[in-house]
Amino acid sequence: MIRPRRLPSCIALICALTVLPGCWDIKDINHRVLPIIMGISYSKDHKYKVSLQVPVPTARNIRILVVSAEAATLSKAISHLDMNIESNLDLTHMQLILFDRKVAEEGIQDEIAFAMRTQEIPMKALLAVTNEDMESFLRKTGNSVVQNGSSFMNFFNKNAGWDPQITLSALWQAFETIHSETKDIALPVIRAGTSTMLEFEGSALMSKDRMVGQIPPEQSLLVNIANNQIEDAVLEVTKSSSLLIVRNSTRHRGSIVDGRPVLHTRMQLSAIVKEKHDDKSEDEIASELTEQIRTRYELLYEKLLKAKSDPTGAGQHFRGLLPYEELTAWRERYYPRLILKCDVSTVIVNQGNISSN
Amino acid sequence: MRANSCLADLQQAAASREDLKIEPFVLRGTPVWIAGLESLIQRAKTRYELLGSLPEISCSFEELAARLFGEFVPSSELLGKLLQGKLAVLSGDGSRAFVLESEPAELRRTVDLPKEETIVGAPSAAFVEDLNTNVGLLRQTFVSADLQVEYVSLRGSADKRIALVYLRSEAPPQLVTEIRGRLSAPSRQPVRSDQALISQLTGTRWQLISPLYNTELPEQVSEELLRGRVAILMDGQCTAAITPSSIRNFFAMFSDKHFPYPLMLAIRAVRIIGLLVALLLPGLYVALIAVNPETLKIELALSLAMSRLDVPYPAFIEIIIMLFIIEMVVEASLRLPKSIGPTITMVGGIILGQAVVQAQLVSNLVIIVLAATTIANFTLVGFNNALTIRFLKYSIVCLSAMYGVMGLFAGLIGFILYMSSIRWYGIPFMRLR
Incomplete structure (x- = not known):
C-alpha cells in the first residue's frame, strides 16, 4: 500500500533506480552487430588473426560482412574490430567458433579460456576445425546465410539438418574436457561446400586441448553411437543389405584387471532392413551388422588409444576405480593400455520396406 | 403558536424552488393543500388517482390520511420527503401534513440490456439507476427468504441511498457488521461515487486494486452472494459493487458456467493468459530489444534488427509513445457518440498504425505488440480490473527498460507480492473462493 507520506521517498527510490542499475548504456538490437561465426587462425607473424562473419540486416535482406583483425592477443583483435565496426560489437549471438587446423594442433586452451572470460560468447556456441583459409571460408558460407539466415544452425541442429555422423561440441564441453583427465571431445572438421553450405570431413581427435588426429565420418558415427548421441535414424550398409539403425543404447562398464583397465562396452542396436540383395535371413543380416559395427569400433579404439584421445569418455568409467592421484596419470599410463571388450547385439525390429528380389 | 407552520414552511421553501407547487384542493368535502x-x-395523474382511490363519502382530514395510507410527518421532515418524490397533503389550516406515494414523473429508464458487460447465452437484464428496481431485480433473480436487504443511512445530505444486500446463511456476520460499521462512520466527503465508497470502506484512496467489483448483471451478483460476499447498491448507479473483491474477479464470471466445465476452464485460461500478456508483453519487448537480445534466437534477433533498422528512438521511448497513443484512442472512444466511434477506430488503428510504421518512427513489431496488449487487456473481466492492469504495465515497462528480463520478472513478482499483501476487512485478496 502506498501511503501519501511515503510518496517522496518512493519517488527518490525510483529516481535512484534509473541511475544505479548500470544499464544506462544499453544499446538497442539494431545498434549492435551480432557476429555468428568467429574464426581464429594464426597470421604470418604468429599473431592471432580473428575473423568474424557478421550478418548485417538491411531494409530488404541480410548482407554478410566478413571482417578480420590481427593482433598479439584475441581480445586486442576483438577490440580492434569493435573500433572499426560502426555499431557495438555484441558477441552474445556467437553460434560457432572455428579454429584453423594449425591453431587446433597447437592447443586451444588459451582460446577457450578467452571465450569463457568474455562472458559474452554463449556457453552453447559450437566449436569446429577447418583446413581452409578462414576468410574465404567465411565468405563462401556467408552466401548461404544470405539465402537462409538459419542455415548454420540447421547444419548443427538436431531438430533440423544434423546428421548422426557429425560430432557436436559446445564451448562448455571443450572447457570441461580441457580441465578433465578422463575425457576428451571430438570437434567436427568442416569445409565450405561447393553446392551446399558446409561439408563434413570428419572429426578432429582432441587430446586435452590439442588436436592429435582426424577420423573419417564413419568413425565419428561410432563415437556418437558410443556416446548415445543418435537421435536420428542412420543408414548402415553391410555386404548384403542396407539397414537403418533406428535405436541405440550403449552402456560402458570399467574394471581393472592386473593393473590394466578393461572397458566393457555393450551396444544394443535396433535396425530396420531397408534393402537386401542376397537371400539371407534376418538373423544373418543382424549378425552381419553386429560383426561390422564391432570390427569398426575396435579399429576406432586402436586409433584412439594410439592418439591418446578419448572422445567416448572411456576414462569416466574408471574414476571410481582409481585413486585420485592416479587419475592425473590416466592419459599416459592407463589409457594406452586399455583393453576393449565390445559386445554388440542387433535386433531387427520390423521388416520395413523390403525390396523383393 | 404557529398554527399553519407546515404550510408556512413549505411556502417559504417554494420561494427558491419554483418546481415545488402548493395548491388548494378539496378532497371529499375536506379542503386541503x-x-x-x-x-x-x-401532477394531473396524481390528482386524478387521489380522487379515484377515495369512496364518495365526506371524510375528515384524519380519515383521509387513513384511507390514503398517509404518514404524518413533522414540519421539519416535510421538505425531505417531498425531495424524495412524495406527495404531501396538508390540512386546510396548514398545521398538519401527511405524505403518500405518488405517481412519479417518467425519469427512469426501464430494465434494459447490459451496456458494458455483454454476455453470450445468459439472462440479459441489467441494473438500472433506480435503487428499488435494482433490489427488485435481485429479489427476482434470487428468490429466497435468505436474501437480506439493509438500507444504510449515510451522514450528510449529499449522500446517496445505499442498500447492503447479502445472504444471511452465507455472508460471515462479522463481515456484514464490519461493512455496515464502516459505511455508517462519519465520512470526509459525500459518498456519491465508488471512489468515495472505497475510501469510506478501506480508509485509503491509494490502492491500485479496488475492493469493489462492479457488475451490472443481477445474475453475477447472486453468484457472488452465494460465495458469502456483500453487494452494495447505490442509488443512481447502474452497477452493483460486490465486496470484498478477489483475484477471481479478474477472470471468472458466472456466465462462464453456462458452458460445459472443460470449456469454462479453457475460457478462463484464455483470460489468465490475457492478464499475463497485457501485463508483460510491452515490457518483454523492451527487455528483449534493448537489454537482453542474447536471449533471442539468432534468426529472430536478425529479423527484429531488420524491422527496427531506421527507427530513431530507443525501444523504451518507442513503446511508451505508442502505448500513450493507444491509451488516448481507448480513452477517446469510450465517450464518443456511437456514430463517430468507427471513425476513430479507423483513424487511430489503421491509418495511424500504418502510417507510423511507414514513416519509420516505430517498428512494425511494436504495432503487433501493442495490438496484442490492448486486445489481451480487454479479455479481463471488469473494467476496473482491466484498468489496474493497464496502469501496472507501465511500471513493468520501466523496470524492463532498466533491468531487462530480470526487471520484467522482478516486476511480475512485485505485482504478485502486492496483490498478496492486500486484505479487505481481514480477507485476503488472493483467494480463489
Whole structure:
C-alpha cells in the first residue's frame, strides 16, 4: 500500500533506480552487430588473426560482412574490430567458433579460456576445425546465410539438418574436457561446400586441448553411437543389405584387471532392413551388422588409444576405480593400455520396406 | 403558536424552488393543500388517482390520511420527503401534513440490456439507476427468504441511498457488521461515487486494486452472494459493487458456467493468459530489444534488427509513445457518440498504425505488440480490473527498460507480492473462493 507520506521517498527510490542499475548504456538490437561465426587462425607473424562473419540486416535482406583483425592477443583483435565496426560489437549471438587446423594442433586452451572470460560468447556456441583459409571460408558460407539466415544452425541442429555422423561440441564441453583427465571431445572438421553450405570431413581427435588426429565420418558415427548421441535414424550398409539403425543404447562398464583397465562396452542396436540383395535371413543380416559395427569400433579404439584421445569418455568409467592421484596419470599410463571388450547385439525390429528380389 | 407552520414552511421553501407547487384542493368535502415537486411527480395523474382511490363519502382530514395510507410527518421532515418524490397533503389550516406515494414523473429508464458487460447465452437484464428496481431485480433473480436487504443511512445530505444486500446463511456476520460499521462512520466527503465508497470502506484512496467489483448483471451478483460476499447498491448507479473483491474477479464470471466445465476452464485460461500478456508483453519487448537480445534466437534477433533498422528512438521511448497513443484512442472512444466511434477506430488503428510504421518512427513489431496488449487487456473481466492492469504495465515497462528480463520478472513478482499483501476487512485478496 502506498501511503501519501511515503510518496517522496518512493519517488527518490525510483529516481535512484534509473541511475544505479548500470544499464544506462544499453544499446538497442539494431545498434549492435551480432557476429555468428568467429574464426581464429594464426597470421604470418604468429599473431592471432580473428575473423568474424557478421550478418548485417538491411531494409530488404541480410548482407554478410566478413571482417578480420590481427593482433598479439584475441581480445586486442576483438577490440580492434569493435573500433572499426560502426555499431557495438555484441558477441552474445556467437553460434560457432572455428579454429584453423594449425591453431587446433597447437592447443586451444588459451582460446577457450578467452571465450569463457568474455562472458559474452554463449556457453552453447559450437566449436569446429577447418583446413581452409578462414576468410574465404567465411565468405563462401556467408552466401548461404544470405539465402537462409538459419542455415548454420540447421547444419548443427538436431531438430533440423544434423546428421548422426557429425560430432557436436559446445564451448562448455571443450572447457570441461580441457580441465578433465578422463575425457576428451571430438570437434567436427568442416569445409565450405561447393553446392551446399558446409561439408563434413570428419572429426578432429582432441587430446586435452590439442588436436592429435582426424577420423573419417564413419568413425565419428561410432563415437556418437558410443556416446548415445543418435537421435536420428542412420543408414548402415553391410555386404548384403542396407539397414537403418533406428535405436541405440550403449552402456560402458570399467574394471581393472592386473593393473590394466578393461572397458566393457555393450551396444544394443535396433535396425530396420531397408534393402537386401542376397537371400539371407534376418538373423544373418543382424549378425552381419553386429560383426561390422564391432570390427569398426575396435579399429576406432586402436586409433584412439594410439592418439591418446578419448572422445567416448572411456576414462569416466574408471574414476571410481582409481585413486585420485592416479587419475592425473590416466592419459599416459592407463589409457594406452586399455583393453576393449565390445559386445554388440542387433535386433531387427520390423521388416520395413523390403525390396523383393 | 404557529398554527399553519407546515404550510408556512413549505411556502417559504417554494420561494427558491419554483418546481415545488402548493395548491388548494378539496378532497371529499375536506379542503386541503396538496404539495409536491412537479419535476418529480405527474401532477394531473396524481390528482386524478387521489380522487379515484377515495369512496364518495365526506371524510375528515384524519380519515383521509387513513384511507390514503398517509404518514404524518413533522414540519421539519416535510421538505425531505417531498425531495424524495412524495406527495404531501396538508390540512386546510396548514398545521398538519401527511405524505403518500405518488405517481412519479417518467425519469427512469426501464430494465434494459447490459451496456458494458455483454454476455453470450445468459439472462440479459441489467441494473438500472433506480435503487428499488435494482433490489427488485435481485429479489427476482434470487428468490429466497435468505436474501437480506439493509438500507444504510449515510451522514450528510449529499449522500446517496445505499442498500447492503447479502445472504444471511452465507455472508460471515462479522463481515456484514464490519461493512455496515464502516459505511455508517462519519465520512470526509459525500459518498456519491465508488471512489468515495472505497475510501469510506478501506480508509485509503491509494490502492491500485479496488475492493469493489462492479457488475451490472443481477445474475453475477447472486453468484457472488452465494460465495458469502456483500453487494452494495447505490442509488443512481447502474452497477452493483460486490465486496470484498478477489483475484477471481479478474477472470471468472458466472456466465462462464453456462458452458460445459472443460470449456469454462479453457475460457478462463484464455483470460489468465490475457492478464499475463497485457501485463508483460510491452515490457518483454523492451527487455528483449534493448537489454537482453542474447536471449533471442539468432534468426529472430536478425529479423527484429531488420524491422527496427531506421527507427530513431530507443525501444523504451518507442513503446511508451505508442502505448500513450493507444491509451488516448481507448480513452477517446469510450465517450464518443456511437456514430463517430468507427471513425476513430479507423483513424487511430489503421491509418495511424500504418502510417507510423511507414514513416519509420516505430517498428512494425511494436504495432503487433501493442495490438496484442490492448486486445489481451480487454479479455479481463471488469473494467476496473482491466484498468489496474493497464496502469501496472507501465511500471513493468520501466523496470524492463532498466533491468531487462530480470526487471520484467522482478516486476511480475512485485505485482504478485502486492496483490498478496492486500486484505479487505481481514480477507485476503488472493483467494480463489
